[in-house]
Amino acid sequence: MILIVESGATKTDWCLVGPEGVAKRLQTPGMNLSTISAESNAEVFSKAVETFSGVEEVHFYAAGLLEFPTDLDRVFRERFPHAVFEYASDLLAAARAACGHREGIAAILGTGSNTCHYDGERIVRNIHGGGFIIGDEGSAAALGRMFLSDLVKDLVPEEIVQAFAASHETDYAALVRNVYKSPAPSRYLGSLAPFLLEHRENKYVEALIDRNFRDLFERALVRYGSFPVGVVGGFGCACREALERLGTEYGLAFSRFIPSPMEGLIAYHGL
Secondary structure, three states: OEEEEEEOOOEEEEEEEEOOEEEEEEEEEOOEOOOOOHHHHHHHHHHHHOOOOOOOEEEEEEEOOOOOOHHHHHHHHHHOOOOEEEEEEHHHHHHHHHHOOOOEEEEEEOOOEEEEEEOOOOEEEOOOOOHHHHOOOOOHHHHHHHHHHHHHOOOOOHHHHHHHHOOOOOOHHHHHHHHHOOOOHHHHHHOOHHHHHHOOOOHHHHHHHHHHHHHHHHHOHHHHOOOOEEEEOHHHHHOHHHHHHHHHHHOOOEEEEEOOOHHHHHHHOOO
8 A cells, every 4th residue: 555645834635545546535734844843743643644554655745845854754664664665845746746757847836836847757956935934936825925015014905905804804913913923824824815816806916916926937937948837736726827828928838737736646656
């Protein structure tokens, strides 16, 4: 049995696959290994791992995987002492899912963002996403950050302010608290994206969305060359029209839009 785990900032998908297909699925809270404590990650994983048995092979993909995940490896090996393990970034998961064994550009566009040039087997160039504070262009969190920046500086049209106030806290103290004292600020910022997408026909919101994606094109995508772009992530899928429209302007074509990499990973691993 093969266990595939794909963890992003918002959710972690677990899929146990055997000769007869998918045997079990599970979803747990997301985590970024570079921004959430190892103890918190290990606690979540310990509970999830206990629900699986008969695992002979593990492919673990995660956001923020900058070094070998010692604490998580210990959890896995205690449960599956005879299994074979692969630890890789969520970016490689996106590339394998969106491009398969073909050369292309892969773009994660969810709560956060990241991009790479993939040669069909490995990542050959990665312009770092940078995280929600210094990067993540094109992501839901970046869009939320841009919107809040405009909101606190009174740059948002009154009709959008009123619509936002109907379902969200808008006083300055609450906004600052939600960003700077939240246990997962990128998730909070990304949670504002659905509101903005509901109002995308407003000229201000449309321009904000375009500005977010222009940053993505100019600071990352066009720098890889003119390869087809595969997009992974619910936010990217929800913004397909804007991405394809801007792609024409920047000379890039999109090959695939998939909300989650799991189905592509099952196919990639030959199952």
